[in-house]
Amino acid sequence: MAQTTPPTAFKAEQTFLAYNQAQAQAYAHGRPDYHANLYAAVLEHHTSTGGQLDTIIDLGCGPGNVARALAPHFRHAIGLDPSPGMVEAARAQGGVTGTSEGIRYEVCSAEDLGASLSPAVGAHSVDLITAANAAHWFDMDQFWASAARVLKPGGSVIVWTTGELRFHPSMPNAAKIQTTLDEMQDTELKPYFVPGNVLVRSRYEGLVLPWQLEKPVEEFPERGFVRREWDVGESFHDELPQVGMDRYESIVSTISPVTRWREAHPETVGTEEDYVRRCRRAIERLLQEAGVKKGEEKIKGAMQGVVLVVKRV
Known part of the structure; x- marks a missing residue:
């Protein structure tokens, strides 16, 4: 019998919600996009299990990277985000579907999932719902009910997230750099973590799935569920x-606990006392200690990830 998770008090994410367009554009510049291999895997998971390619909704779309990458495979595409600043940035960059129709970007929560829009997202009108590094901010009780409403039978919910950025073992002094920055995070940044950040660190081990709710959403049975982990070097x-x-x-600088740290320490922003700047200086010092010339310091990240696929019957 599937384990059930009782409902908990939901607190909406506020950091990204408050982003203006300039902050959203900085976010888009700062975050690396997802690899073509990941997008191909998302489409393969969806279509190989009976999913069609008429309409996609990308939730927590931010500046629209995922919507623009996947829209060419669909006739219609919608990007939803509760942050007006993020939606403004997405609209500024545009994007089209496979029929040259413009992507529709709207300010809307994942829990509402287009019910309050005009025109509204209709029942059983959507083939694929995606959420990239966003589902950890959702009220999962409300989200799964709304997803069951809008998805067609055979449709898919596919969500994914990265774990933490780690330093690749091939970097000079990598182990010492990792230990130093882990200590800085644990002593200074951890107080600015919220539950969503913890879910990301675990690669969604605790994300509530529809059959784990106190009142399971029967349209999403556990059978057919896929959890695919991506390890270092697998092009996530x-x-x-x-x-x-x-x-x-x-x-x-795009990491939400860093944003909250800076909001609590505004006098340090742009100075050598800023958290990110001190992390940088620690890395530079340890790279130089290992023989890297000053001014030639570079990092190599070790990125992981996970993709969760849930099917509607």
Whole structure:
């Protein structure tokens, strides 16, 4: 018998919700996109289990990267995000479907899932729902009920997330760099973690699935569920093998606990006392300690990930 999870008080994510368009554009620049292999795997999981290619909804679409990557395979595409700033950034970049129809971007929560829009997202009108690094912010009780409403029989919910950015063992002094930054995170950044951040760190081990709810959503049976883990080197993210320290700063600056840390320490932003800048200096020092010349420091990330596939009957 599937384990059930009682409902807990839901607290909506506030950091990304408050982003303006400039912050959303910085987020888009700072975050590496997903690799073509990941997008191909998402489509294969969907179509090989009977999913059709008429309409896709990308939830927590942010600046629209995932919607733009997958829309060409569908006739209609919708990107939903509760942050007006994110939606403005997505609209600015546009994107089209396989029929040259523009992607529709709307301010809307995953829990509502288009019910309040005009025109609304109709019942049994959607083939695929995706959520990239976003499902950990959803009220899963409400989300699964809404997903059952809009998905066609045979449709798919496919969500994915990365774990933490780790340093590749091939980097000079990698073990010491990892230990140093782990200690900084545990002592300084951890107080700014919220439950969603913990879910990401576990690669969605605790994400509530529809058969685990106190009142299971019967349209999503456990049979057919797929959990696919992506390990280092399996092309989860589309990124260069090595990046410079400026790029490192831009990536780490998009992490929500860092945003919250900076909100609590506004006087440090842009100074050498900023958390991200101190992380950078620690890396540079340890790379130089290992013989890397000053000004030539680069990092190599070790990215992992997980993809969860849930089918509607």
